[in-house]
Amino acid sequence: MAGSAQDLGRYCLQAFSQQVPASLAAFYRIDAEQQACDFLLQDLQAPMHARYLAHYRAYDPLQPSRCMAIGRPVVSLGQGLACLPEVQGQTYRSFLAQHQVVDVVEIIAQVDARPVAGVSLLRCAGLGAFQADELERLLPLHGLMQLALSSQPPARQPMPELTPREQQIAELLRQGCSNKLIARALELGLPTVKTHLINLFRKLGVRNRTELVTLLYL
Incomplete structure (x- = not known):
C-alpha cells in the first residue's frame, strides 16, 4: 500500500474507531476480483490475520463481494451470516470465537460503482455486540471515506505474479x-x-x- 493510501487507511481506522469503539480493526484495498488486499491492521495480531487468510477467508460472510451482494455500505456480521449456508457460518463463528471476537461490522467504500476499500471493525467480549444506533453513526463516515478515496490516484495491482x-x-x-x-x-x-x-x-x-x-x- 503506497504512502498516501497508508495515511488514508490510518485516518479511517482512527475515525471509525473513535466514532464506534472496536477491539480490533483493519483497513484494506479491494482488487479487481473484489478480494481484500494490502491490509493495514490495528491491534489485530499477525497470527490471527494469517490464519484468516490461509484457512477462513472463504467462509467470511463479510467478504467484499458478499457485502456488495447485500447492497448496504455498512454490513453487520448477522446480516452477512444470514446469506451463508449454516455450516459455513458455524465454521466462521468458530474461528472468531477462538480469538474472543463476538461481533464484526464491515464498511465498504465504492468509487464509480466499484468497491475500492473497506474497514473491518471487530469487537471482543468486553465491548459486546454492535448496536443499531452505532451502525447508523458509521454511515456519515462511510460517505467521507468514499469522498477521500475518489481523489486518490488509481492503485497498482498488488503482487500479480505471486501465488x-x-x-x-x-x-x-x-x-x-x-x-x-x-x-x-x-x-x-x-x-x-x-x-x-x-x-x-x-x-x-x-x-x-x-x-x-x-x-x-x-
Missing part, C-alpha cells in the same frame, strides 16, 4: 514476522517457509526481505 501462499508470506513479512512466526501462523515447517522465501526473492529479483517489502508495498 496465494506467497501473498500470505509477503503480507506477514510486511508486518515484520520472523520465519518462525510465519511457520507457526501458516502451519508450515521452517524449511518450507525458507523455500518459499528463496522462491519469492528469485521471482521478484530482490536480495532480502527488506527489498521485497519495499518493492511490493512502498
